[in-house]
Amino acid sequence: xxxxxxxxxxxxxxxxxxxxERYVFHAREIYESNRYMERASLQAHLDYAKWILxxxxxVHGGSIYALSTLRDKFIERPDALEFxxxxxxxxxxxxxCTILTAGFAWLNFQALEISYSQKxxxxxxxxxxxxxxxxxxxxxxxxxxxxxxxxxxxSLYCFIASACDTFKAIHLN
Numbered sequence: 001x002x003x004x005x006x007x008x009x010x011x012x013x014x015x016x017x018x019x020x021e022r023y024v025f026h027a028r029e030i031y032e033s034n035r036y037m038e039r040a041s042l043q044a045h046l047d048y049a050k051w052i053l054x055x056x057x058x059v060h061g062g063s064i065y066a067l068s069t070l071r072d073k074f075i076e077r078p079d080a081l082e083f084x085x086x087x088x089x090x091x092x093x094x095x096x097c098t099i100l101t102a103g104f105a106w107l108n109f110q111a112l113e114i115s116y117s118q119k120x121x122x123x124x125x126x127x128x129x130x131x132x133x134x135x136x137x138x139x140x141x142x143x144x145x146x147x148x149x150x151x152x153x154x155s156l157y158c159f160i161a162s163a164c165d166t167f168k169a170i171h172l173n
Contacts, residue, residue, distance in 0.1 A: 009129040027124045038116030045109035048104065056098040056155050060091045063162055074169060083169035087162040094158030101151040108144035115141055141144070 007014055009028075014020045067088045074080040 001067035007020070007128070009127050011126045011128065017122050023128065024125055029123050030119060031122060034116055034120040038113060038120055040152075041112045041116065042109055045105065045112065049105040049109070052105075052152055055099060055103065056152065056159075057095065059159050060094040060098065060155070063091045063094075063159065063166075064088055067162075067166065070166070077172070080169040080172050083165045083172065087136035087165035087169070089170045090158045090165065094155045094162070097155035097158060099147050101155060104144045104151060108141065108148055111140040111144055 005119060007019075010022050011020050014023075067084050071081065071084055
């Protein structure tokens with residue numbers, strides 16, 4: 001943030017009061033924003049994770065229950081039972097994908113919380129050289145974000161594939 005090589009990284013040592021005041025105001029705003037975003041991102045991730053995981057588990061669990069009731073109606077049609085078994089397997093795979101979604105979502109909000117807590121360093125208010133934490137060669141925030149999305153979409157795909165197999169079993173001549 002400090003581009004002037006003659007200025008100390010300690011703001012209190014600056015001779016120009018206007019620069020000092022401007023910097024402190026700006027740094028405090030950034031610090032407060034990072035603290036707020038840290039709390040807001042954690043809450044948003046928790047709310048999202050609860051909603052998506054409950055929805056996916058309810059869909060797959062309900063589907064498995066519905067398939068078990070259909071099984072009795074098709075007990076004498078082995079060709080239809082194969083489709084029902086495939087549909088049930090897809091829902092079990094969907095539950096596994098949902099659990100993976102939950103794991104990656106949890107890792108994601110943990111990484112986000114760590115990221116914001118590193119950025120929300122109170123030293124930025126009085127030191128110019130504390131704004132940017134070291135840049136990581138890997139980005140666990142984005143990696144876990146995309147992995148959670150991938151497994152949520154894969155879980156949804158499993159539900160759609162299960163529904164297709166169920167419809168095939170029902171409409172099989």
